Amino acid sequence: MIAPLGYAVAALALVSMCWGLLTAVLDKPPGKAQLLYAAGLELVVLVQSVIAFVRLAGGFRPVELATTIGYLVGILVLLPVAWFWANAERTRFSGVVLAVAAAAVAAMTFRLVVLWVPA
Template identity: 40%
Template sequence: MITGFGVAVAVSAALVAVWAFVAAARGREPGRALLVALGVVEVLLVAQLVVGVVLLIGGDRPGSMVTYLAYLVGSLVILPVGAAWALAERSRSSTVILGVACLAIPVMVERIHQIWSAGHG
């Protein structure tokens, strides 16, 4: 995997998480700008999936193919599920849900890189 891109995805998600937690501390519901920021992180995650698949097609292999693909695809699901949950509730706690969902992304990205590195160690 491309380390710099993974770092960019993780940092972006962490920044959006901080934004969500600050908004929650101020008693705000998820606003349009926060949802757009989630969309940007999701686009980065889709790009990460594309890069991962292109590397696989190019012949590179992770330590565990099934686990690698599960994390790649699973990382795409976290933000939409969190956003659906947050939009169904529309309260201060729904903003916290978005923050927690964003915090899960750097963990997923780190695991993707660990699994990838196991095949190239």
């Protein structure tokens, strides 16, 4: 994991969270741009996770290996599930679904950065 990339992922996820909450407050379903942004965020998360898995395969061991692997898998799953849900059920609450998933991705990414740095 590259710390600046982790912080970038978290920042992008927080933007997605705010966007999702804003659409919910405005009583609108997520638009095409918001769904594309979430898909782009997933691509950045995928790049981050691939880099981390390559480093793990290369022998690097973070402080808590099982937790790190769980978080890496978890952040890969959260956004696609939220994206499909938000796309299938186009209501104002779809924005909340995207916001919750993005908030979880941001929190898990911050935790991954902490776990990755040797003590």
